[in-house]
Amino acid sequence: MLTYIVRRLLLVPVLLFGVTVLIFAMLQFLSPVMRSALYVKDIPKNENAINGIIKQYGLDQPIYVQYWRWLVGHTVNGQRKGGIIFGDFGYSRTASQPVVDLIRNRFPNTLDLTIWAVAPVLLVGIWLGVQAAVHQNGFIDQAARIFSIVGTSFPTFVFGLLMLMIFYANLQWFPPGRLSDWANQAVYLSSFHHYTSLLTFDALLNGRLDIFWDAMRHMLMPILTLSYISWATFVRVTRSSMLETLRMEYVTTARAKGLRERDVIYKHAQPNAMITVITLAGFQVIGLLGGVVITETVFNYPGIGQAAASAAAQLDVITVLGFALFDGFILIVANLVVDVLYGVIDPRVRLA
Amino acid sequence: MAETIPSGENSLLRETIAVRKIGWLERLLGPENYRIVTGLLKTPASILGFVLIGLFILIAILAPVIIPPVTPNDTYKIPRDGFSSEPRPMMSDWTRNTPPLPFWWKPIMKTDQWVHILGTSQGQYDVFYGIIWGTRTAFRTGLIVVIATFLIGIIIGSVSAYYGGVVDNIIMRIVDVFLTLPFILAALILAAVLTPRIGKSLYPAIIALITFGWMGYARIIRGDILSIKERDYIMAARVIGVKDSRILFRHIIPNAIFPTLVLASLAIGDVVLSFAALSFLGIGTAIGYADWGQVLSFARNWITSLSTYWYIIVWPGLTLVLFVMGWNLVGDALRDVLDPRMRGKT
Numbered sequence: 064m065l066t067y068i069v070r071r072l073l074l075v076p077v078l079l080f081g082v083t084v085l086i087f088a089m090l091q092f093l094s095p096v097m098r099s100a101l102y103v104k105d106i107p108k109n110e111n112a113i114n115g116i117i118k119q120y121g122l123d124q125p126i127y128v129q130y131w132r133w134l135v136g137h138t139v140n141g142q143r144k145g146g147i148i149f150g151d152f153g154y155s156r157t158a159s160q161p162v163v164d165l166i167r168n169r170f171p172n173t174l175d176l177t178i179w180a181v182a183p184v185l186l187v188g189i190w191l192g193v194q195a196a197v198h199q200n201g202f203i204d205q206a207a208r209i210f211s212i213v214g215t216s217f218p219t220f221v222f223g224l225l226m227l228m229i230f231y232a233n234l235q236w237f238p239p240g241r242l243s244d245w246a247n248q249a250v251y252l253s254s255f256h257h258y259t260s261l262l263t264f265d266a267l268l269n270g271r272l273d274i275f276w277d278a279m280r281h282m283l284m285p286i287l288t289l290s291y292i293s294w295a296t297f298v299r300v301t302r303s304s305m306l307e308t309l310r311m312e313y314v315t316t317a318r319a320k321g322l323r324e325r326d327v328i329y330k331h332a333q334p335n336a337m338i339t340v341i342t343l344a345g346f347q348v349i350g351l352l353g354g355v356v357i358t359e360t361v362f363n364y365p366g367i368g369q370a371a372a373s374a375a376a377q378l379d380v381i382t383v384l385g386f387a388l389f390d391g392f393i394l395i396v397a398n399l400v401v402d403v404l405y406g407v408i409d410p411r412v413r414l415a
Numbered sequence: 416m417a418e419t420i421p422s423g424e425n426s427l428l429r430e431t432i433a434v435r436k437i438g439w440l441e442r443l444l445g446p447e448n449y450r451i452v453t454g455l456l457k458t459p460a461s462i463l464g465f466v467l468i469g470l471f472i473l474i475a476i477l478a479p480v481i482i483p484p485v486t487p488n489d490t491y492k493i494p495r496d497g498f499s500s501e502p503r504p505m506m507s508d509w510t511r512n513t514p515p516l517p518f519w520w521k522p523i524m525k526t527d528q529w530v531h532i533l534g535t536s537q538g539q540y541d542v543f544y545g546i547i548w549g550t551r552t553a554f555r556t557g558l559i560v561v562i563a564t565f566l567i568g569i570i571i572g573s574v575s576a577y578y579g580g581v582v583d584n585i586i587m588r589i590v591d592v593f594l595t596l597p598f599i600l601a602a603l604i605l606a607a608v609l610t611p612r613i614g615k616s617l618y619p620a621i622i623a624l625i626t627f628g629w630m631g632y633a634r635i636i637r638g639d640i641l642s643i644k645e646r647d648y649i650m651a652a653r654v655i656g657v658k659d660s661r662i663l664f665r666h667i668i669p670n671a672i673f674p675t676l677v678l679a680s681l682a683i684g685d686v687v688l689s690f691a692a693l694s695f696l697g698i699g700t701a702i703g704y705a706d707w708g709q710v711l712s713f714a715r716n717w718i719t720s721l722s723t724y725w726y727i728i729v730w731p732g733l734t735l736v737l738f739v740m741g742w743n744l745v746g747d748a749l750r751d752v753l754d755p756r757m758r759g760k761t
Binding site: 074077078081082084085086089090092093212213215216217218219220221224225227228231232233239349350352353354356357360361363371372374375376378380383384386387390391394395398 | 460588589591592593595596597598599600601603604605606607608609610611612688691692695696697698708711714715718719720721722725728729732735736739740743744747
């Protein structure tokens, strides 16, 4: 087990290096003037001043020097400038603040949304998949099959727009955005404590059920839009993995020695069927970070995805690349966690 | 037929060897690939998929007949009927920039005046024109991206599998790196970086989708080559002293390529979906270019009044859904056929 984890950990620096090189390579498509936004807030208009900045920050240096400075920063007038390992991703032109601050403001909203999008899928989706397998060709099974074909063909943004059309424009049930005006004011009062900076959880911890409900009213459609594809894939994969496990001989043995059917399914078959599902769960969480870009844009939800998309539409590349770096770091860690979990659950993996 | 049965009076042999007619297609593709093709044509779902795809191909080919372009030099520019932002309802009169009347118009519509069949979107862009000519855009981007990612994937995957060892290890780590960033975010960034360089057109998004789209094919072809490398006929070729490059190109790749080829051709649906997502987010073509994501993105400014202007999302949305569903239905059948547990069950 230890060697497996160590071997897996050794891959992390490789991936980190690769992702930073990839993002740095994309930065090279920008002119040196635009790249100076990595280090200075306001890019001057005057040509001499621009050349001064390019010289000062070494934007005309060989590429490996630039990469190194971008990675660990360098000292200018006794101050460290840049250095993504210290969390300095440059200045966002469109949000007029450092990219890291933008991420810090927006990320809790995205996390709030993803938690509510993932948890029900993991809990209910797996249960549905198991039921579909146990009662093969039953109602749940057929419904899941139709749903998964229709679901995977619906582009997220079309689905989101249709939801908005039906539940907002026509029925006026669920508005887009983050909070209603009154709730927004209540949140900024000093009596409202930000324990976790995740809005729904803070509202619950403050005992403000009205704010929780208001946040949920705004989040319900984004949650559905973000997760309907996960529902479809989860139910289907759990089902096929469970079907395969139920055909194994040890399940027959368990039945033969007279175990209750409930124990056979939940204690003997399900844990083994979960191996595939857990890998998928990892991929799903990773996929969500891409999914938020579109979902948040459709619902005008103030998370990192919406910020990235609107920055990209205004060609504010420094900001978008900052988000990419952030996502890259998160995903490398998430992948690591998934792989280690995988090894814990399935001994065959760590011995391979 | 007679020569396929061994001569002699061994009746046992006669009974155990099933004599089967082999058609020209099976002869051409080989038994395994033939099984894939026939498997795809068997389920009603995949046939529905093929019908949908065929319908879209027809629309793409017949676009100039369905709605002739207003500006023949720039057929992908959606004609504007004025400049007011408010969308206009379906079947409203078309006064400015009217396309020439196609031959089918009078017999069916009973007038000689163009109307906005599916209404206009924000800025008076005709929705119907956008959908019909957008089909051509969809196939164009889909084909370019699929062919390019397929070729890149095949080359990288086969180099990786063939050389093995350190080369394989390095290439597979590069694949891991490319897979680390979420696909749509990565494509979004690259397209945003490229747009100032190339200008607003199809190409920033196409290049972005290619750059982050080849890894899957590289992995699949690598796996297939690794398994084919171990087969006896490759060993036989080695033994009689065939050159390495000839073994790779004449014996391994032709035998390994087919599943990847089919998989790639069915990825057109996904590619078009990602492309539409990018242009929905405002990256890619100039405003007014006939592509589905662009037409849909007009709706973003009319969220509060979608109950009145439902036609600006329902029609382009439905088009995109049917297009993607066509490819998905066939793709689903393909997954069943390629599943090793299904072998020998057709």
